[in-house]
Amino acid sequence: MLSIVCPFCGPRDETEFRCGGESHIARPGPPDAVTDEAWADYLFYRDNTKGVQFERWVHAYGCGLWFNVARNSVTHEILAVYEMTDPKPHGLVE
Amino acid sequence: MKYSALNLLRQGFAGHRGWPAAWRNADLKSDYDIVIVGGGGHGLATAYYLAKEHGLSNIAVLEKGWIGGGNTGRNTTVVRSNYFYPESAAFYDFSLKLYEGLSRELNYNIMLSQRGMMMLAHSSHDLELLKRSRNAMLLNGVDAKLLTPDEVKARAPALDVSRKARHPIWGALMQERGGVARHDAVAWGYARAASALGVDIVQNCEVVGFDIVAGRIKGVRTRLGEVKADRVALAAAGHSSVLARMVCFRLPLYSYALQAFVSEPLKPVLDTVIASPASGTGVYVSQSDKGELVVGSALDLYGSYAQRGNLPIIEETAAGLVSLFPSFSRLRLLRHWAGIVDVTHDSTPIIDRTPIDGLYVNCGWGTGGFKAIPGGGATFAHLIARDAPHPLAAPFSFDRFRTGALIDEAAAAGIAH
Ligand SMILES: Cc1cc2nc3c(=O)[nH]c(=O)nc-3n(C[C@H](O)[C@H](O)[C@H](O)COP(=O)(O)OP(=O)(O)OC[C@H]3O[C@@H](n4cnc5c(N)ncnc54)[C@H](O)[C@@H]3O)c2cc1C
Ligand SMILES: [Zn+2]
Numbered sequence: 349m350l351s352i353v354c355p356f357c358g359p360r361d362e363t364e365f366r367c368g369g370e371s372h373i374a375r376p377g378p379p380d381a382v383t384d385e386a387w388a389d390y391l392f393y394r395d396n397t398k399g400v401q402f403e404r405w406v407h408a409y410g411c412g413l414w415f416n417v418a419r420n421s422v423t424h425e426i427l428a429v430y431e432m433t434d435p436k437p438h439g440l441v442e
Numbered sequence: 443m444k445y446s447a448l449n450l451l452r453q454g455f456a457g458h459r460g461w462p463a464a465w466r467n468a469d470l471k472s473d474y475d476i477v478i479v480g481g482g483g484h485g486l487a488t489a490y491y492l493a494k495e496h497g498l499s500n501i502a503v504l505e506k507g508w509i510g511g512g513n514t515g516r517n518t519t520v521v522r523s524n525y526f527y528p529e530s531a532a533f534y535d536f537s538l539k540l541y542e543g544l545s546r547e548l549n550y551n552i553m554l555s556q557r558g559m560m561m562l563a564h565s566s567h568d569l570e571l572l573k574r575s576r577n578a579m580l581l582n583g584v585d586a587k588l589l590t591p592d593e594v595k596a597r598a599p600a601l602d603v604s605r606k607a608r609h610p611i612w613g614a615l616m617q618e619r620g621g622v623a624r625h626d627a628v629a630w631g632y633a634r635a636a637s638a639l640g641v642d643i644v645q646n647c648e649v650v651g652f653d654i655v656a657g658r659i660k661g662v663r664t665r666l667g668e669v670k671a672d673r674v675a676l677a678a679a680g681h682s683s684v685l686a687r688m689v690c691f692r693l694p695l696y697s698y699a700l701q702a703f704v705s706e707p708l709k710p711v712l713d714t715v716i717a718s719p720a721s722g723t724g725v726y727v728s729q730s731d732k733g734e735l736v737v738g739s740a741l742d743l744y745g746s747y748a749q750r751g752n753l754p755i756i757e758e759t760a761a762g763l764v765s766l767f768p769s770f771s772r773l774r775l776l777r778h779w780a781g782i783v784d785v786t787h788d789s790t791p792i793i794d795r796t797p798i799d800g801l802y803v804n805c806g807w808g809t810g811g812f813k814a815i816p817g818g819g820a821t822f823a824h825l826i827a828r829d830a831p832h833p834l835a836a837p838f839s840f841d842r843f844r845t846g847a848l849i850d851e852a853a854a855a856g857i858a859h
Contacts, residue, residue, distance in 0.1 A: 349753045363754050367744035369696065388843040392694035392787050396683035398747045421697075422747045 353429050354407045355415050368404035370394050371416045372436060398422060400440050404432070445549050464634045468642035470666045474502045476826060477662055477671040479649045479685060481505025483514040483625075483812065484804050485677035486632035486643075487819020488826070490548075493639035495820070496827035501641045502671075503633075504664060506648035510629030513679050514812065516781035518702050518738040520715055520728065521813040522559045522620030523584050526575060527849050529837040530790065531582035536834055537817025538619060544816060550631030552623050553731070559620025559715040560589065560597070562766075563612040568720040572615040579617070589614045600711050600767050608765040609721040620715060622728055622736075628815055652689050652801070659800035675802045675826050680747065680782030682805035691797050693805065694787060694843050699742040699780040700809050701751035703759060705773045707733030716766070723762025734776065737763055741809065742780070751780040783808050787843075789852035793822050793835040802826050806838075 350362035376382045376390050395401075401421045406414045418428040418440050428437045443449060443462055453460050476492060478485045481503045492498045503509075521541055523534035545551050563569040572588065579586035594614045595603045603611045633643055644666070651663035652674070661670040676685050680697040710729065717726035724740040739759040742752050756778060764771045786792065786806040791814065793804050804822040807814060821835035831839065842848055 361754075362752070369745075384844045388694075389692075392843045393692045394683070394694070394696055395687075395692060396696050396745065397687075398681070398684050398697075401745050403745070419744075421745050424746065424748060424752075 350424060350426065352405065352417065352426065354410060354413060355429060355431065356411045356413050357407060360407070360410060364407060364409040365405050366408045368406055368414070371402045371404040400427060400442070402436050445551075464630055465637035465643060468502070468637075468644050470504075470644045470647060470664065470669065471502070471642065472668065473500075473670045474642070475500040475671065476502070476673045476675065477669060478503045478675045478677060479662065480512070480676065480678040480681075481509035481629075481633075481643060481645065482512045482677060482679060483510070483628050483632065483815035484679075484807070484818045484822065485675075486629055486636060487815050488675060488677060488804065488822045489641045489643075490632045490636040490639070491820045491823035492827060493636060493641055496823060498827060499640050501636075502669070503636070503641060503643045504647045504649055504662070504669075505643070505645050506665075508645050509633055509643060510626055513781035513783060513807075514629050514815070515625055516702065516779055517625055517812045518726070518728070518736050519622040519625045519812060520559060520620070520726065521554070521623055522617050522715075523813070524559070524561070524575065524579055524586065524615065524617045524620065525851055526578050527851065528582050529849050530851050531579065531584050533817055533821075533834045533838070534813060535582070535584050536820075537814050540816030540820065541623060541813070542619075544628075544631065548631040548635045550627060550634055552627040552631050554621065554623045556619050556621040557714050557728075558597070558616055558618045559717070560594065560614040560616045562594070562609075562614050562716065562718045562720065564609040564718070564720050565612060569612045572613065576615055585617060585619055587616050587618075589616050597714055598712060598716055600769055601716070602766060602768050609718065622715060623812075625812060628812070632815075632819070649685065650688070652798075654689065654798055657797075657799055659798050673800045673802070673826055675804065675822065677804045677822070679805065679807065679811070680784050682784050682803065686796075686803070689796070689798055689801065693792070693803070694840070695784045695806060696745055697747055697782050698744070698785055699746040699748055699751055700783045701738070701742065701755055701759070701778055701780045703737040703756070703775050703778045704730075705735040705737070705770075706776050708735065708773070709733065718762065718766055721762055721765065723758050723765075725759055725762035725766065727763060727767075735763075735770070735773065741783070741785070746780075747782050749780055749782055751778060785809070787852075788848035788850040790842075790849040791818070791838050792840060793818065793825060793831070794839045795825070795829075
């Protein structure tokens with residue numbers, strides 16, 4: 349069981365949260381200029397890192413806040429919790 | 443040595459001391475025509491069909507651990523072809539048909555047991571959807587029938603079909619040709635047959651890099667040294683993205699942990715496979731020949747390479763199982779584990795070329811690629827041998843992510859494993 353620190357509510361069990369997949373994915377644009385390849389890349393292709401992953405989580409059964417989590421996908425250790433619009437935490441980026 | 447009644451008798455008289463190793467644990471050579479990365483069912487089957495159907499030799503299967511130690515040896519062994527879309531139905535039924543002849547083909551008992559596989563409906567809406575699935579299956583030429591609650595009860599008396607059940611049973615979709623097979627035997631059967639045809643199977647040989655010159659594959663780097671190869675084929679399941687990253691491309695995959703559970707052994711209580719995708723827990727169960735209940739359910743819903751599961755899913759699975767079978771409530775689980783599965787957005791696999799010439803990939807089997815091992819091996823071998831897709835696997839290309847023509851079995855058949 350992960351214990352995740354919601355920035356608003358504090359530490360809660362993982363069952364209160366939902367993981368929204370990889371974070372820091374910017375939607376390409378403007379629409380007319382986006383190739384099918386770039387669109388496919390945006391929708392479906394992922395880093396899927398073995399190691400530190402940067403993910404979006406939502407406190408679904410709590411306050412409803414979306415935020416970012418840096419988590420090790422092998423040990424499941426949570427390394428940082430930071431706001432939705434913050435950049436990847438320094439020192440965790442390869 | 444051929445496995446036969448006569449040889450069994452002979453070896454019996456000799457105290458079973460004369461059986462040779464089932465397959466050759468090869469030493470790594472420095473040069474192969476074809477290198478397959480990953481000694482799971484798909485990698486081993488691919489090697490076998492390359493040698494058998496395409497007459498190719500000088501092939502190696504490189505496995506970082508032991509063969510079958512990945513998802514193939516961790517899965518709950520359900521085989522079936524009850525998919526929705528014509529592309530999936532054609533492919534998975536081809537695979538199931540290969541399974542039906544596999545023990546004979548490989549001269550290895552894979553213990554295929556077509557004990558039937560049923561998916562339960564828990565509401566009138568579920569039943570509507572299952573009727574739709576049945577119709578699709580029949581249109582696709584796959585056997586299917588609907589069972590009434592009474593027929594479900596007759597087939598699986600331990601199920602709670604009463605009106606007060608937590609998940610009342612409105613009927614089921616049955617595929618009689620579905621069932622289970624022995625996972626280790628599938629891996630070992632293909633390994634033995636491939637090895638007999640000259641394929642080198644090298645264990646403890648992790649691939650850590652690739653040699654690429656001017657967009658063409660030239661070989662792989664392994665923990666045991668460098669290997670030259672004209673063609674390299676990836677069949678690494680949950681680790682496919684890790685390998686692709688070494689070559690600098692990404693895959694439309696996400697890796698999750700999927701858990702399985704085994705109970706203490708019981709006397710025979712369940713002689714079919716039962717799945718309850720609609721109950722919310724997605725629990726499914728069969729009974730092994732040893733009497734253990736083999737239970738699975740949903741993915742751990744965040745990315746993982748940990749090969750061990752989280753606790754909430756254990757609780758949910760146990761609760762789901764007991765809601766269907768109240769009499770199992772005092773059973774103890776003996777073991778649980780997880781495998782790292784490679785999930786695509788549409789729950790349909792990928793068998794295709796890559797941006798690198800001579801580098802091929804077989805992945806995206808997610809939670810349900812055991813049933814696909816014969817079909818995946820046969821069609822992947824075709825792609826590698828001819829550099830052109832097998833007609834049955836042509837829809838499983840990368841192109842669908844660009845065109846948007848996904849084969850969305852996740853939504854359509856609504857089932858995993
Ligand atoms: C708990 C669980 C239950 C399941 N239940 C079912 C089921 O009931 N029915 C069904 O059809 N499917 C089921 N599946 C899915 C099925 O197990 C897989 O889809 C299938 O086994 C995939 O086979 P594979 O050969 O692609 O992968 P694997 O068997 O995982 O083989 C991949 C191999 O690649 C090796 N490898 C990885 N990286 C490297 C490297 N760098 N160098 C060398 N080797 C490497 C790994 O060690 C591994 O042995 C289940 C999976 C799990 C985890
Ligand atoms: Zn909160």
